[in-house]
Amino acid sequence: MRLLRIGTRGSALALWQANFVAESLRKLHGVEVDLIRIRTSGDRLLAAPVAQVNAQMSAESGKGIFIKELEEALLAGAIDLAVHSMKDVPTETPDGLAFAAVTLREDSRDCVISRSGRALKYLPAGARVGTSSLRRQAQVRHQRGDLQVVELRGNVDTRLKKLDAGEFDAVILAAAGVNRLGFASRITQMLDPEIMLPAVGQGALGIEVRMRDPQTAQLVAPLDDSETRTCVTAERALLRELQGGCQVPLGALARIERDQLHLEAAVFSADGRDFARRDVVSPRSEARAAGERLARMLIEAGADRLLRLAGRTVG
DSSP: OOEEEEEEOSSHHHHHHHHHHHHHHHHHHOOEEEEEEOOOHHHHHTTSOHHHHHHHHHHTTTOSTTTHHHHHHHHTTSOSEEEEEGGGSOSSOOTTEEEEEEOOOOOOOEEEEESSOOOGGGSOTTOEEEOOOHHHHHHHHHHOTTSEEEOOOSOHHHHHHHHHTTSOSEEEEEHHHHHHTTOGGGOOEEEOTTTOOOOTTTTOEEEEEETTOHHHHHHHGGGOOHHHHHHHHHHHHHHHHHTOOTTSOEEEEEEEETTEEEEEEEEEOTTSSOEEEEEEEEEGGGHHHHHHHHHHHHHHTTHHHHHHHTTOOOO
């Protein structure tokens, strides 16, 4: 019986995701699976001073810091596959690697967890809202410019402990991670895309393999969800065209309705006051082209200026 080595980060959420894939592969094929924990640059930054985080993320454009070491281990043959949150995956995949599966998407939305049980709209002026994401920060400020948006880093359980300790009045997290870790009962409000567009790929898992290892790719292939892959392909094509990373205030979401792809996206200024928002509808077979077209529409609407202010060059 073949042993499959799955590379994963060591956080509770990453281990949940890796175990989900491991159990699925056991049920499908009866294979033995071993989890290999790998510490990434992003994990080390979670405990670093904010100034160091900002300096390194600027140097690396905020791209790939949570998967770089996993991909290196995969290329070196130390693991057979790696499991990633697609929102952490750069738009360019290293030569020799490919995503054999993009799993069925969990809830793509962000959520509010507040100590008072109040939704974002009803938090009192000056309330402290914690999030590490520029995308979330900008959209909170767009909705509620009277709130204090405060930097909050760490894993899901760490952020909830800081909330419970009274350091924040509310935190904003990806609902997928909250649900996967069993904290769904703590959610105060789900943030629909009209209020907050999620990150590209949020809620979806990607399973990365070596291209020269077709056997592993074949084992993983049944976990692929075609609708999720189509939506994530459109979102990532948009991101690639805009040359954005995880530290850009960009939100995007694709969905399939009646075999049509609906894609919407927005780019915000850091203070949330200025933004460009557009959407497109296309055949689902043209997902990549739809993402590229929407990116051009956003640029025409002023997204290039907003991205330059965020430290990106478009075009």
